[in-house]
Amino acid sequence: MTTVETGDSVGTRAGSVPTAEEPPGAGRAERLSALAQRHGALVTLILVAAAASIGFDTFATGDNLENMAVSSAFLAVVALGMTFVIITGGIDLSVGSLFALGGVLAAWGSQYGTAVALLLPLAVCGLIGLVNGLLIARARLAPFIVTLAAMLLARGVLLSVTDEGSTTYLVDETSFFARLGQDTLLGIGVPVWITVALFVLGAVALRRSRFGQYVYAVGGNEDAAALMGAPVARTKIAVYTLSGLCAGLAGALNAAWLVSGVTILGAGMELEAISAVVIGGTLLTGGFGFISGSLVGVLLLKVIQNVINQIGSLDSAYQQVVSGAFLAVVVIAQTWLGRRRRML
Amino acid sequence: MLSVTGLTKTFPGARALDGVDLSVGPGEVHALIGENGAGKSTLIKLLTGVYRPDAGEIVLQGRPVRFATPLEAQHAGISTIYQEVNLVPLMSVARNLFLGREPRGRLGLIDFGRMHREADEALRALGLRVDVRRPLRSLGVGAQQMVALARAMAADARLVVMDEPTSSLEPREVRTLFGVIRALRERGIAVIYVSHRLDELYEVCDTVTVLRDGKRVHTGLLAGLNRLSLVSLMLGRELGEARAATTGARASGGEPVLEARDLTVRHSLHGVSVSVRPGEVVGLGGLLGSGRSETARAIAGALPPDSGQVLVAGLPVRTGSTPAAIRAGISLLPEDRKAEGIVPGLSVRENIALAALPGLARFGLVDDARVDRVVDTFVKRLRIKTAGPHQKVGELSGGNQQKVLLARWLAMRPKVMLLDEPTRGIDVGAKAEVRRLIDELADEGLGVVLISSDMEELIEGSDRVVVLKDGAVVAELTGTEVTEERLLRAIASEGTRAPEPTGAPEPLEVAERAGAARSPDADRRDRP
Numbered sequence: 028m029t030t031v032e033t034g035d036s037v038g039t040r041a042g043s044v045p046t047a048e049e050p051p052g053a054g055r056a057e058r059l060s061a062l063a064q065r066h067g068a069l070v071t072l073i074l075v076a077a078a079a080s081i082g083f084d085t086f087a088t089g090d091n092l093e094n095m096a097v098s099s100a101f102l103a104v105v106a107l108g109m110t111f112v113i114i115t116g117g118i119d120l121s122v123g124s125l126f127a128l129g130g131v132l133a134a135w136g137s138q139y140g141t142a143v144a145l146l147l148p149l150a151v152c153g154l155i156g157l158v159n160g161l162l163i164a165r166a167r168l169a170p171f172i173v174t175l176a177a178m179l180l181a182r183g184v185l186l187s188v189t190d191e192g193s194t195t196y197l198v199d200e201t202s203f204f205a206r207l208g209q210d211t212l213l214g215i216g217v218p219v220w221i222t223v224a225l226f227v228l229g230a231v232a233l234r235r236s237r238f239g240q241y242v243y244a245v246g247g248n249e250d251a252a253a254l255m256g257a258p259v260a261r262t263k264i265a266v267y268t269l270s271g272l273c274a275g276l277a278g279a280l281n282a283a284w285l286v287s288g289v290t291i292l293g294a295g296m297e298l299e300a301i302s303a304v305v306i307g308g309t310l311l312t313g314g315f316g317f318i319s320g321s322l323v324g325v326l327l328l329k330v331i332q333n334v335i336n337q338i339g340s341l342d343s344a345y346q347q348v349v350s351g352a353f354l355a356v357v358v359i360a361q362t363w364l365g366r367r368r369r370m371l
Numbered sequence: 372m373l374s375v376t377g378l379t380k381t382f383p384g385a386r387a388l389d390g391v392d393l394s395v396g397p398g399e400v401h402a403l404i405g406e407n408g409a410g411k412s413t414l415i416k417l418l419t420g421v422y423r424p425d426a427g428e429i430v431l432q433g434r435p436v437r438f439a440t441p442l443e444a445q446h447a448g449i450s451t452i453y454q455e456v457n458l459v460p461l462m463s464v465a466r467n468l469f470l471g472r473e474p475r476g477r478l479g480l481i482d483f484g485r486m487h488r489e490a491d492e493a494l495r496a497l498g499l500r501v502d503v504r505r506p507l508r509s510l511g512v513g514a515q516q517m518v519a520l521a522r523a524m525a526a527d528a529r530l531v532v533m534d535e536p537t538s539s540l541e542p543r544e545v546r547t548l549f550g551v552i553r554a555l556r557e558r559g560i561a562v563i564y565v566s567h568r569l570d571e572l573y574e575v576c577d578t579v580t581v582l583r584d585g586k587r588v589h590t591g592l593l594a595g596l597n598r599l600s601l602v603s604l605m606l607g608r609e610l611g612e613a614r615a616a617t618t619g620a621r622a623s624g625g626e627p628v629l630e631a632r633d634l635t636v637r638h639s640l641h642g643v644s645v646s647v648r649p650g651e652v653v654g655l656g657g658l659l660g661s662g663r664s665e666t667a668r669a670i671a672g673a674l675p676p677d678s679g680q681v682l683v684a685g686l687p688v689r690t691g692s693t694p695a696a697i698r699a700g701i702s703l704l705p706e707d708r709k710a711e712g713i714v715p716g717l718s719v720r721e722n723i724a725l726a727a728l729p730g731l732a733r734f735g736l737v738d739d740a741r742v743d744r745v746v747d748t749f750v751k752r753l754r755i756k757t758a759g760p761h762q763k764v765g766e767l768s769g770g771n772q773q774k775v776l777l778a779r780w781l782a783m784r785p786k787v788m789l790l791d792e793p794t795r796g797i798d799v800g801a802k803a804e805v806r807r808l809i810d811e812l813a814d815e816g817l818g819v820v821l822i823s824s825d826m827e828e829l830i831e832g833s834d835r836v837v838v839l840k841d842g843a844v845v846a847e848l849t850g851t852e853v854t855e856e857r858l859l860r861a862i863a864s865e866g867t868r869a870p871e872p873t874g875a876p877e878p879l880e881v882a883e884r885a886g887a888a889r890s891p892d893a894d895r896r897d898r899p
Contacts, residue, residue, distance in 0.1 A: 235480040237473055240462075244470055247459035254421070254457045255522070256442035256471050314461040 063364055068307050068323045068357070075330055083337045093216065095329050097284065100222040101126070101277045103325040106300045106307075107229050108273030110321045111266040113304050114233075116246040116313025117170040119267060120297045121159060122274040124181035125152040127293030129278025131185055133204070134196035134288025141204040144283075148275040155181060156271020160264030174267075178297065189290050198286040208283025218280045225273075230318040242266060246313025302354045303328055311358075327353075372397045372561045373418075373530050378427035380413050387413040389585040390427065395530065395578075397559040400552060402572045402593060404565070405582035406605055406659050406824055411565055414582070415534055418563070419451045420444035432529065442471075448529035450522075452536045456515040458522075460508035465490035467507050468522050493521045498547050512539040512638075520551060530561045537571060538660070539638050549575050567660035568841060569598055569863070583607050598863035605658070606826055606859070625649055626685065628818040629701070629787040631670050634679035639665040641843045642679070647787060647818040652809065654833030655822045656858050662842035663822045664706055667789040670820070671703035672696035683786055697726070700786030704776055704793055706822075712776045715765030719757050720746045722764045722775050727782040749778035753808060770801020777808065787818040794828060806832055826855055838862060 080087035105122050112119045129148035137144035155177055162173045189195070198205045210217045233239040241262040244252035253259045282288045301311075307324030309316025331353065332346045375393040379386070388410040395401045405411050416422045418429065420438030429436050431447055438444040441451075458467045465483075466473075468490045476482040490503040499517045507515060516539055523531055533552075537545050552575050555562055564576055572579065573593060581589040581604045589596075589604045627646040634643045640662050647653045655663040668674035670681055675691030681701075682688065689695040696703075705712055713722055724742045746760050753774045757767060764775055773793060780788060790809065794802040809832060813819050823829045829836060836853050838846040838861040846861035848854075 231480065235483075237471070237475070237479075237481065240466055240470055240473060240481070243462050243466070244459045247461040248457075251457040251459055252470075254419075254441050254451070254453065255467075256440070256445045258442070314459065 063360075065308055065317070065320070067360065068320060068327055072323055072327045072330065075327065075334070079330065079334045079337070083334070086333070086337060089214075091333070093214075095326075095333055096219045097216040099325050099329045100216070100218040101281045101284075102296065102299060102303065102329070103222050103322055104225060104273050104277035104280070105296060106303045106321045106325050107225055107318065108266075108270030109297075109300045110229070110304050110307075110309055110316060110318055111233070111242055112170075112270045113301070113309050113311060114242050114246045114313055114316045115263055115266050116249070117163065117263065117266065118174065118301065118311075119156075119159070119270045120171065120174040121155065121177035121181055122270060122300055123293040123296035123298075124178045124185065125155060125271055125274035125293075126278040126281070126296050127290060128152065128181045128185045128188075129275035130282035130285075130292060131188055131196060131278075131288035131290060132275075133279035133282040134198050135188070137196075137198045137202060137204045137282075141202065141207070144198075144204040145276075145279055148279045149272055152181075152275025152278070153268055153272045156268040156274075157264065159271065160267030163267060164260035164263035170267075185290060189288075195290065196288045198282060198288075200286050204283050205286050206283075208280055208286070216284075218284055221280065226318055226322055233318055238262070238265065243314060246315075248314070299328065299350075302350065306354060306357045372399070372432060373563075374430040375414075375418070376428050376430075378414065378417060378429070379425050380417060380422060381425050386585055388417070388424075391582065391585070391587045393580055393587070393590070395561045395563060397529075397561055398556045399578060400556055400562040400564055400576045402564050402566070402576035402579040403582070404567070404572065404579065404601070404605060409582040409605075410585040411582055412534070413585075415451070415532055415563070415565065418444070418530075418532060419449055445526055445528075448527065449532065450524070450526045450528035450530070451532040452516070452519050452523050452534065454535040454538055456512065456519055456539075458507055458515060458519055461506055463504050464494070464501060464507050464510065464518055465503040467518060468493065468503070468525065472526075490521075493525055494518065497521055497551060513541050513544045516540055517544065517547070520548065524551070524555075528560060530563065531555060532563045532565075534565045535567070535660070536564075537566060537568065545571070567658050569601065573598075581605055599859060602658070602859050602863040606824075627682075628684055629670070629820070630680075630682040630685075631666070632680040632682070634666065634669045634676045634681075636665060636669055636674060636676050636842075639674075639842050640669060640676070640679075641841075643669075643839065643842070643844055645670075645820065645837055645844075647820060649786075649816045649818050650813050651835065652813050652819040652821055652833050654829045654836040654853075655820060655839060656829055656836045656848075656862065657839035658862060659824065661839040661862075663839055664791055665842070666839065667703055667791050667820060667822060670696070671701050671789055673703065697783060697785075700784070701789065702780035702783055702785035702787070703789045704773075704780060704791060706791040706795070713764050713772050716763060718761045719750070719755065719764055719767070719775055720760035723749055723778045723782060726779050745782050746778075749781060753778050753781075754804070768801065770805060773801070773805055774808070777805075781812070785817070787820065788812065789820045789822075791822045792824065793821070794823070794825065802828075826858065830855060830858065840864070 085091060105126055109119055109122060129152050132148040132151055133144045136147040159173050159177050162168045163170050200209075207217055212220055233242060241252070241257045244255065244257050245259050245262050249259060278293070281292065303324035304316070304321045305311055305324070306327060307317070307320025307322070309320060328350055331349050335346045335349060373393070373395045375391065378388055378391045378393075380388040391410065391414060393401075393403075393414070403411055403414065413422065417424050420441045420443050423437070423439070431449070436447055438447065459470070462470075465487050469486050473481040474485045474489065476485075487503050494501060494503065494517070497517050497520060499514055501510060501514060507518065510518070516536065520536070536548060540548060552562055552564070564572070566572060576593050579589070579591065579593045579596065579601070580587060581601070583605065584607075588607070625648045628649045629645075629647040631643065631645045634640050643662060643666050645653060645655070645666065655666060657663050665674055669676045669679070669690070672688075672691055672693040672695055679690070680687055681690055681696070683699040683701060686699070688699040688701070714725070717725075720742065723746050727745065728737060743760075749755070750757065750760065755774045755778065756771050764772055767775065777793075793809065794805050806828065809819060809821065821829065821832055823832070830853055833853060834849075836848045836858060837844055838848065838858065840862065845864055848857050848861070
């Protein structure tokens with residue numbers, strides 16, 4: 028739908044400007060609004076963090092920052108996969124359940140060694156993601172419904188593995204797997220390093236690989252992408268598989284950090300991940316977005332949570348209120364910016 | 372180079388292409404023409420791997436090919452430029468140009484420096500200077516089309532298929548395109564060129580294939596075929612078969628109930644004026660793409676004009692707003708009944724009452740008794756054959772569906788009805804019935820604008836025919852002038868871009884305003 032609107036507006040604009048070149052003013056305004064879309068979240072993050080460091084003595088302490096970084100890491104990995112999915116114009120609601128399932132499978136598998144603890148959740152969650160992708164790309168079912176079904180299914184598998192949630196598998200604290208979650212390198216937790224590495228890889232894949240170009244093309248105009256010879260179905264299957272893998276890995280790392288597979292985690296995490304991606308400047312309608320934005324989006328959500336926790340008098344339920352309000356503001360701003368850019 | 376034999380494609384309910392042969396040699400520019408539904412698009416989609424044929428063979432450079440996807444067709448050397456720009460607007464120009472074959476450096480990563488350089492060179496070769504890093508949508512439609520062209524050429528094509536490539540181009544860009552086509556011809560690349568603009572065909576094409584109703588009706592050198600024969604072939608009417616109009620007796624006096632003045636829509640209409648008096652049926656003639664539907668849509672507010680005026684009974688109507696047009700008494704029966712008209716899952720009663728509901732409601736509640744009365748009246752009056760008002764419209768025949776639509780708009784008590792292809796896709800008996808209804812409605816004082824690709828329907832049904840070509844009025848035929856021969860000649864006349872009817876033996880009434888209204892537009896186009 029967006030693409031249709033865009034096409035129309037290009038036509039109307041062309042109505043007043045017959046040359047291929049734009050008037051310089053429009054170009055500048057377009058660049059400004061593109062800049063706002065790209066870095067709005069980052070600027071907000073810096074402002075909120077700066078205000079918090081001034082307002083609360085306990086905010087900018089090493090412990091608090093380290094704590095925020097590690098707890099952000101897991102959501103960030105989930106949001107990484109989600110970014111690819113959303114840029115293709117899709118959505119993945121199954122990641123919260125896959126995150127929890129991945130954690131439980133990793134904790135259970137850790138008794139057989141680190142390799143099993145990592146590969147089992149990746150295999151299972153990757154497979155569910157692959158099935159999501161196949162149903163969406165080949166059977167042409169709506170991503171919303173397919174991944175909703177996967178979300179319920181994964182939650183069901185999780186409950187059956189844990190005897191309706193009554194069994195909690197623990198990770199041996201001395202194992203190498205537990206150290207993946209617990210250890211620090213140069214004072215920073217290993218999960219944070221892993222997350223940073225994954226984001227670098229993800230950003231390179233999205234910006235610099237041919238696969239990344241297909242991801243943008245499919246989300247930007249699926250029909251055109253198909254006519255240009257882009258492998259539309261394969262690209263979609265790949266992004267949902269990737270999203271499943273990311274969710275499973277995030278769950279496994281979380282289990283290593285908590286040294287147990289906590290069954291109640293992950294509920295609502297899919298929505299948090301989607302919020303983070305959208306706050307980071309990726310268009311929910313697809314075709315536009317970037318990996319670094321999602322990282323900023325995650326950090327912003329976590330900083331807001333942290334700040335509300337710092338205000339002792341505020342109920343923690345207000346986290347959700349503030350996060351929700353923030354998301355609404357971002358979406359409104361995005362729509363407004365998008366419309367402005369289209370009208371230029 | 373390319374040889375197609377017996378190509379057949381059937382869709383549910385319709386045979387789109389029926390045993391079509393086509394052959395194009397290296398360096399040949401082959402025109403492919405035909406009216407709506409003739410099978411051009413189907414043929415192109417078969418050639419480019421979008422559809423797969425039911426029967427027949429495509430042989431490319433001596434080898435039989437079967438394409439499962441557009442990508443396979445591209446790898447085989449067939450590139451396509453579509454009428455609508457089929458690129459990704461949010462991606463940069465260079466990324467669009469190179470999608471799927473980006474130059475890659477170490478680690479298989481895309482070499483953006485090289486990509487931008489090569490993109491810039493490719494576009495400069497076509498006379499386009501833009502920042503290739505900018506998103507595609509920041510370019511005008513014409514420039515976007517040039518990017519699509521560059522993409523097609525860069526793919527090392529043996530055959531380039533161009534589906535109405537000039538429909539959104541400026542004259543200057545059309546010149547560039549023709550230059551490119553000539554360069555392709557010199558390099559021995561074959562071109563299949565689809566266009567409704569006859570002038571363009573005669574300018575760049577060597578040979579022509581005419582399709583009609585899914586069949587090939589003619590193939591030959593273009594130079595040996597005059598315009599009149601070409602139009603006759605497309606429309607399937609022979610000269611001399613012409614019959615005089617049977618109507619034309621209706622009163623032509625009185626003030627116009629509808630007046631459209633100088634409607635201009637970029638790329639599609641250039642100062643079109645039409646007026647309709649009460650009780651008059653005015654036909655809009657012309658080939659597909661001549662601006663017939665656009666004129667109707669502009670009058671009905673569905674297509675916002677860049678300039679021009681619409682007056683109903685002397686009062687101006689806000690343009691570009693369907694509600695305003697409907698309030699003023701203009702109703703449009705759209706061309707695509709299924710997509711823009713009926714709601715198949717709703718009943719006959721609901722479909723008829725749909726548009727008129729606000730008028731039939733009191734305090735926001737629908738007055739059932741009044742709806743029943745209205746529905747009942749129209750079912751009887753239009754002789755809609757239905758099991759009852761609660762039957763689903765989807766279950767009715769095409770003709771009766773069309774009558775339900777007519778009823779819907781008549782329930783709005785319009786002063787003018789615009790009928791876009793009112794008898795398309797309905798059987799012969801129902802056609803006659805719908806035509807009779809149109810006559811009856813006009814007799815009762817309704818102003819009617821009739822669009823039809825069926826020559827006979829247009830001539831017999833209209834009191835006056837306004838002939839459009841390339842978005843401008845080229846002739847207006849009244850009374851005894853409404854004959855097939857006159858109509859065909861008007862359509863086949865030399866281009867409006869140079870409005871001198873040199874080809875026709877007797878001078879036509881070339882509307883001067885068409886040329887005059889276009890000149891400011893032309894000035895603007897010449898700006899560098």
